[in-house]
Amino acid sequence: xxxxxxxxxxxxxxxxxxxxxxxxxxxxxxxxxxxxxxxxxxxxxxxxxxxxxxxxxxxxxxxxxxxxxxxxxxxxxxxxxxxxxxxxxxxxxxxxxxxxxxxxxxxxxxxxxxxxxxxxxxxxxxxxxxxxxxxxxxxxxxxxxxxxxxxxxxxxxxxxxxxxxxxxxxxxxxxxxxxxxxxxxxxxxxxxxxxxxxxxxxxxxxxxxxxxxxxxxxxxxxxxxxxxxxxxxxxxxxxxxxxxxxxxxxxxxxxxxxxxxxxxxxxxxxxxxxxxxxxxxxxxxxxxxxxxxxxxxxxxxxxxxxxxxxxxxxxxxxxxxxxxxxxxxxxxxxx
Amino acid sequence: xxxxxxxxxxxxxxxxxxxxxxxxxxxxxxxxxxxxxxxxxxxxxxxxxxxxxxxxxxxxxxxxxxxxxxxxxxxxxxxxxxxxxxxxxxxxxxxxxxxxxxxxxxxxxxxxxxxxxxxxxxxxxxxxxxxxxxxxxxxxxxxxxxxxxxxxxxxxxxxxxxxxxxxxxxxxxxxxxxxxxxxxxxxxxxxxxxxxxxxxxxxxxxxxxxxxxxxxxxxxxxxxxxxxxxxxxxxxxxxxxxxxxxxxxxxxxxxxxxxxxxxxxxxxxxxxxxxxxxxxxxxxxxxxxxxxxxxxxxxxxxxxxxxxxxxxxxxxxxxxxxxxxxx
Numbered sequence: 131x132x133x134x135x136x137x138x139x140x141x142x143x144x145x146x147x148x149x150x151x152x153x154x155x156x157x158x159x160x161x162x163x164x165x166x167x168x169x170x171x172x173x174x175x176x177x178x179x180x181x182x183x184x185x186x187x188x189x190x191x192x193x194x195x196x197x198x199x200x201x202x203x204x205x206x207x208x209x210x211x212x213x214x215x216x217x218x219x220x221x222x223x224x225x226x227x228x229x230x231x232x233x234x235x236x237x238x239x240x241x242x243x244x245x246x247x248x249x250x251x252x253x254x255x256x257x258x259x260x261x262x263x264x265x266x267x268x269x270x271x272x273x274x275x276x277x278x279x280x281x282x283x284x285x286x287x288x289x290x291x292x293x294x295x296x297x298x299x300x301x302x303x304x305x306x307x308x309x310x311x312x313x314x315x316x317x318x319x320x321x322x323x324x325x326x327x328x329x330x331x332x333x334x335x336x337x338x339x340x341x342x343x344x345x346x347x348x349x350x351x352x353x354x355x356x357x358x359x360x361x362x363x364x365x366x367x368x369x370x371x372x373x374x375x376x377x378x379x380x381x382x383x384x385x386x387x388x389x390x391x392x393x394x395x396x397x398x399x400x401x402x403x404x405x406x407x408x409x410x411x412x413x414x415x416x417x418x419x420x421x422x423x424x425x426x427x428x429x430x431x432x433x434x435x436x437x438x439x440x441x442x443x444x445x446x447x448x449x450x451x452x453x454x455x456x457x458x459x460x461x462x463x464x465x
Numbered sequence: 466x467x468x469x470x471x472x473x474x475x476x477x478x479x480x481x482x483x484x485x486x487x488x489x490x491x492x493x494x495x496x497x498x499x500x501x502x503x504x505x506x507x508x509x510x511x512x513x514x515x516x517x518x519x520x521x522x523x524x525x526x527x528x529x530x531x532x533x534x535x536x537x538x539x540x541x542x543x544x545x546x547x548x549x550x551x552x553x554x555x556x557x558x559x560x561x562x563x564x565x566x567x568x569x570x571x572x573x574x575x576x577x578x579x580x581x582x583x584x585x586x587x588x589x590x591x592x593x594x595x596x597x598x599x600x601x602x603x604x605x606x607x608x609x610x611x612x613x614x615x616x617x618x619x620x621x622x623x624x625x626x627x628x629x630x631x632x633x634x635x636x637x638x639x640x641x642x643x644x645x646x647x648x649x650x651x652x653x654x655x656x657x658x659x660x661x662x663x664x665x666x667x668x669x670x671x672x673x674x675x676x677x678x679x680x681x682x683x684x685x686x687x688x689x690x691x692x693x694x695x696x697x698x699x700x701x702x703x704x705x706x707x708x709x710x711x712x713x714x715x716x717x718x719x720x721x722x723x724x725x726x727x728x729x730x731x732x733x734x735x736x737x738x739x740x741x742x743x744x745x746x747x748x749x750x751x752x753x754x755x756x757x758x759x760x761x762x763x764x765x766x767x768x769x770x771x772x773x774x775x776x777x778x779x780x781x782x783x784x785x786x787x788x789x790x791x792x
Contacts, residue, residue, distance in 0.1 A: 319725055347728040348728045
């Protein structure tokens with residue numbers, strides 16, 4: 131069973147702010163198996179991006195600080211690695227793609243050069259060998275007339291094409307783990323479908339693992355085998371994808387799934403209201419005693435507001451950070 | 466005779482110049498909107514959907530005359546708004562308002578909520594200060610904020626709350642029509658539902674008409690009663706929202722719907738529904754704008770542009786449209 135490629139254990143990350151220290155990631159733990167796609171979902175400020183940046187040592191310190199935890203990649207704790215050793219790992223064994231391809235590509239370097247760079251750094255290929263392989267990769271990510279575009283600059287490409295370049299750059303060294311942080315959020319829906327399909331094809335071919343960070347539950351349902359739901363810096367639920375969508379346990383997960391308008395759900399006549407989650411996402415500087423979701427939870431009772439729940443096992447591999455696990459009678463049908 | 470629609474848009478066209486300057490002639494023209502016609506009924510929500518660059522935002526802005534059309538006619542409440550004198554138009558314009566996508570850049574950071582919300586009243590100087598304050602407090606209550614928020618500045622609010630401030634500002638002049646341009650796209654999922662519900666409640670209370678512009682088909686299907694799908698400056702399909710996602714008649718609508726990632730792990734999308742990028746509106750394809758990406762393409766599609774004609778309760782601009790439908 132234990133083919134765990136990446137495991138994050140008890141990770142806490144805080145940032146210094148004018149309002150005091152803000153804990154953006156609070157004792158987060160989850161693991162990712164070889165060849166698996168794990169979705170991390172949550173709304174803005176839930177800590178999903180900070181978690182992923184910590185894996186690659188990309189948290190700016192200061193103002194950020196990793197307070198505690200371990201990030202094990204193939205058994206070795208990345209948080210204890212020398213910067214030089216981490217640099218060797220980055221781009222070779224672990225690669226990352228970001229939301230906005232325009233700001234993550236270098237605007238004054240031709241795209242062929244950017245895709246070739248990891249090959250020259252990590253595999254010590256000569257420039258011409260690296261360029262040849264870069265051309266192959268641009269072709270594999272379906273950039274039309276790829277070899278003629280090696281000399282193109284990012285601004286000459288559309289958003290979808292830029293994201294393909296980012297994927298080629300991430301894939302050239304055949305990483306064991308690809309971290310994709312909102313890879314399709316800035317793209318139109320038809321391009322999003324193309325990019326997701328490309329990523330899933332490449333994943334299948336290379337047997338890499340994929341950590342997909344997104345706010346889009348549709349994207350997760352379509353791609354991930356397991357899902358971690360984050361809220362206010364914490365993991366609030368973890369489950370296999372089918373379980374999460376069929377039998378969500380945490381009231382926040384349930385609320386998210388209920389609040390989305392769904393295609394084809396419109397019924398003839400009559401006004402339909404969405405089931406909203408009341409209140410707002412708390413600011414990360416805000417201190418909330420007990421369960422972080424209690425102020426917005428329809429089932430919250432006194433115990434929730436005083437005591438913070440652990441991640442309790444529900445069934446199978448499903449876990450939820452919610453007292454309803456021990457007080458099921460508090461889940462009322464009317465709420 | 467049925468009541469005239471609140472808004473009637475006929476053959477609206479907008480070409481933006483590219484390059485050039487005060488004296489130089491433009492290098493090229495971007496055909497942002499290429500002949501768009503539709504009506505919006507009283508109390509109706511009319512949806513404009515499409516991908517970036519399809520012209521949906523430009524149409525919304527032209528309706529409010531924030532952008533002057535190159536050609537075409539816009540009638541609001543029976544009056545051709547381009548024929549009106551400046552003063553008559555500014556009176557009429559109070560009855561049409563806009564809500565923007567980005568709740569951060571659309572509010573002046575140096576103005577208090579009270580100033581922002583009552584700006585439409587200060588423009589015509591007919592309302593005194595105390596009356597303005599009362600109005601502002603009433604509006605905040607309507608959009609789910611508190612009168613205590615009147616003296617605060619935009620940075621003190623979350624994205625969803627700012628969008629509520631933008632909505633209160635739009636309501637201030639008691640409009641009949643609100644152009645809502647991606648009003649929930651920048652918001653978190655849990656906040657989206659709150660703002661959508663608010664917009665629907667306000668519509669019912671004040672009998673508002675909306676032009677609801679969005680790239681999110683699920684949201685538009687939920688909010689609107691009729692939906693126009695735009696592609697490269699043209700409406701390719703205009704359909705009632707009921708059944709919209711079940712029975713698309715235009716190949717582009719079908720492909721767009723098939724590209725939406727469904728939040729259901731038991732329905733995994735198989736093939737990529739549409740290859741390639743949207744072509745450039747500077748040099749749009751001949752004939753039907755969608756023909757280079759269409760899987761049903763016929764010879765005539767690259768030659769002549771199809772018109773919007775009725776097909777089983779929809780209006781569809783497609784040469785396949787001879788009753789056979791798709792498949």
